[in-house]
Amino acid sequence: MPRLELPVWDLDPIFRYIYTFLAVISTIFLAKMLPNIIQDFTFKEQITVILIQ
Structure with a gap:
């Protein structure tokens, strides 16, 4: 990490x-706090997004 x-x-x-x-x-x-955005994601997709960020 830099x-x-x-x-x-x-x-x-x-x-x-x-x-x-x-x-x-x-x-x-x-x-x-943004259920309208993440409600369509699967659990795996949520974890992937968090890890990418």
């Missing part, structure tokens, strides 16, 4: 995983 010019990346590695985890959860939460 080094991001963010202060968080200068912290301990555990913080990288924590913030990444929070980002993933936030992305999933926002996706759940």
